[in-house]
Amino acid sequence: MLSDLNFTAEEQDAVVVFPESVAIPAEDIACSLVGRVLSSGPLDGGRVARLFRPIWKDNKVQTITEINSNFFLIAFASSSNRNNVLKRGPWDFQKHWFPLEHADPACTIHDYAFRYTCILVWIHNIPLSLMTEALSRTLGACIGKVVMTDSRLEDGNMGEFLRVRVSLDTTKPLRRCVMLSRSNAKAILCPLQYERIPIFCH
Structure with missing residues (x-):
């Protein structure tokens, strides 16, 4: 009609x-x-x-x-x-x-679609030798568009996880992990934790 x-x-x-x-x-x-x-x-x-x-x-x-x-x-x-x-x-x-x-x-x-949101993501289970801002950006790009990284450098120590702020597409399911592949070594599963995540399923 x-x-x-x-x-x-x-x-x-x-x-x-x-x-x-x-x-x-x-x-x-x-x-x-x-x-x-x-x-x-x-x-x-x-x-x-x-x-x-x-x-x-x-x-x-x-x-x-x-x-x-x-x-x-x-x-x-x-x-x-x-x-x-x-x-x-x-x-x-x-x-x-x-x-x-x-x-x-x-x-x-x-x-206004309100499709994207910026959120902080913690990336766990990273080998100590790879706790760098460069890797934070690389892995962050797998999650969304990287807005900024948080080095949290204190006496050269990055802490126990990488932290990156990304712009997420909220029409897609939240990613739960990234797989970190290394030459001549077993791939590592790196769980993701989202900081202050609101309800946006509507």
Whole structure:
């Protein structure tokens, strides 16, 4: 039935818009993020705003506006404030993932897919001789797009696991391990542990 649907000539007439006369100023969008709490049902938007305002610092957050059910526009005082919030993610509300993206003045709320999240991953069972940032990047690339590595170097000691921050595609199952292959040696199974992982199965 939908394939037979046609718009009338009147409905197809385009409305000419001069952005500078009706649009929100570009500088107001430049320091903003959009986010959606991925919950199976609607949440109290005011409660979400009241929780995150003090966490993100009242003097750095200008407004947190619920535009649609569970969908928010967050305006910051500066782009550095906005970027700091992105770096400190992932965020969640009552364990439900609260993904954030840069606000794009050309996008509607339906254009945001919220497909990727940055998360810290611990890579266990690494031989001591291979506890390096180089291997952390190599293995991290098997999990997702590497954002940064954490050397945690203290007197040359990397600790008992490698730690890497990656951008994960949340439409794919979480990877549980990576296999570390070495020449003339048995491959090693390296279990993965995700830090502060929220619920994003919705």
